[in-house]
Amino acid sequence: MKYLKKTLRWFGPSFGVSLKDIKELGVDGVVTACHQVPIGEVWSSEVIRGVQKEIESNGLEWSVVESVNIHKAIKYGLPERDLYIRNYIETLQNLAENNIRVVCYNFMQLIDWTRTHLDFVLPTGAISLLYDPVAIAAFDLYILQRDKAAEVYGGEMLHKAEKYYNALDQQGRELLKSAILAGMPGSKVAIPLGDFKTTLEEVSKIEKSVLRENLAYFLKAVIPEAEKLGIKLALHPDDPPFPVFGIPRIASTYEDLKYILDCFPSPSNGLTFCSGSLGAVDSNDLLKIIRDFGPQIHFLHLRNVSREEDGRFYEAAHLDGSIPMPKIMLEIVKEQLRRNESGFGEVAIPIRPDHGHVLLDDKKRKDEFYSGYSLIGRAIGMAELYGLEKGIREMLLMPD
Numbered sequence: 001m002k003y004l005k006k007t008l009r010w011f012g013p014s015f016g017v018s019l020k021d022i023k024e025l026g027v028d029g030v031v032t033a034c035h036q037v038p039i040g041e042v043w044s045s046e047v048i049r050g051v052q053k054e055i056e057s058n059g060l061e062w063s064v065v066e067s068v069n070i071h072k073a074i075k076y077g078l079p080e081r082d083l084y085i086r087n088y089i090e091t092l093q094n095l096a097e098n099n100i101r102v103v104c105y106n107f108m109q110l111i112d113w114t115r116t117h118l119d120f121v122l123p124t125g126a127i128s129l130l131y132d133p134v135a136i137a138a139f140d141l142y143i144l145q146r147d148k149a150a151e152v153y154g155g156e157m158l159h160k161a162e163k164y165y166n167a168l169d170q171q172g173r174e175l176l177k178s179a180i181l182a183g184m185p186g187s188k189v190a191i192p193l194g195d196f197k198t199t200l201e202e203v204s205k206i207e208k209s210v211l212r213e214n215l216a217y218f219l220k221a222v223i224p225e226a227e228k229l230g231i232k233l234a235l236h237p238d239d240p241p242f243p244v245f246g247i248p249r250i251a252s253t254y255e256d257l258k259y260i261l262d263c264f265p266s267p268s269n270g271l272t273f274c275s276g277s278l279g280a281v282d283s284n285d286l287l288k289i290i291r292d293f294g295p296q297i298h299f300l301h302l303r304n305v306s307r308e309e310d311g312r313f314y315e316a317a318h319l320d321g322s323i324p325m326p327k328i329m330l331e332i333v334k335e336q337l338r339r340n341e342s343g344f345g346e347v348a349i350p351i352r353p354d355h356g357h358v359l360l361d362d363k364k365r366k367d368e369f370y371s372g373y374s375l376i377g378r379a380i381g382m383a384e385l386y387g388l389e390k391g392i393r394e395m396l397l398m399p400d
Helices: 019-024 045-056 081-097 133-143 155-167 170-180 193-203 208-229 254-263 286-296 325-342 360-365 376-397
Strands: 005-009 029-032 061-066 102-106 117-121 127-131 232-236 269-274 297-302 304-307 313-316 350-353
Touching: 005 061, 005 376, 029 045, 029 350, 045 061, 045 081, 061 350, 081 208, 102 297, 117 170, 133 155, 133 170, 208 232, 208 254, 208 269, 232 297, 254 269, 254 286, 269 286, 286 297, 286 325, 297 325, 325 376, 350 376, 360 376
Parallel strands: 005 029, 005 350, 029 061, 061 102, 102 232, 232 269, 269 297, 297 350
Antiparallel strands: 117 127, 127 313, 304 313
């Protein structure tokens, strides 16, 4: 039976990790996107082929697209959304023309993920990512200074946020601002504060039910075309999986995921299982999600987080933290066995170690790559996950 397909995310030649580096790690493929194309515009076959040729010249394959980002007109249900949906379909057609058939995407309303600290130092000395809800409130109230922001937070949180902000020096305030506005993966350009505020105020007016309807509208238009092309769309859950700045989430819980899959049942309407995103709250039963939605899981992001009682969490080592990674890998291998026996679905599900600590020599060049995407930290994560998979498979398939 095939192993999981080992992949690593790559952001292009200007990224601090090269394709040669990735090749040396022994992975099977690369996860990337046409980052040079603005969101909403068509990825031409020529541009796609250019990226693909560069990957293949290093002995690798372009295994998964992450991401074909969705224009805000689609997310917010603006009048021009049909134009951007047509562009999206044309991009899928061009990807299929080049035999690239797994596409990860998300429907997050503001930015791809939110953290408050990008250089959180662990007891080992390694650098990780941290989310602190008090820091979020402090940013919203005192840096963004958004109208009616105080209505989002309760009295206790308002007090904590004020105390937190007042304890920050100017450098600390700038670091908080830059962490939240760090921009989309694939870009080193921070989101302008004014643009972020405008977008936040715009989406604040949209109820969760409407956001859900907008996603369903997109899926009902795109999934039939994806099915014809043999493309698997894999929705990435919200990160973190709870409201941030008071904005509702629509891909954060078991019920959310079920709604998304049920609104247009199809082999092409699937999920990216991200253990770190879904596992940032203890209310999500990750094992049940794999068991119940296994056939619709087309891509795996595996990482761990350590949850704290006050709502904070930080990125832990892949086999440590609050998430039971051995149990998760066991369920994934069981899903592979089901696919292998039934002959339905891809057994070699693409997997990538999501995020990685900054440590050792990577500290010397941490400004070259995006937060969470160091080389050595992710290499350790991949080695740990591969060893875990191999041990579980041998235990199941080759008992004493």
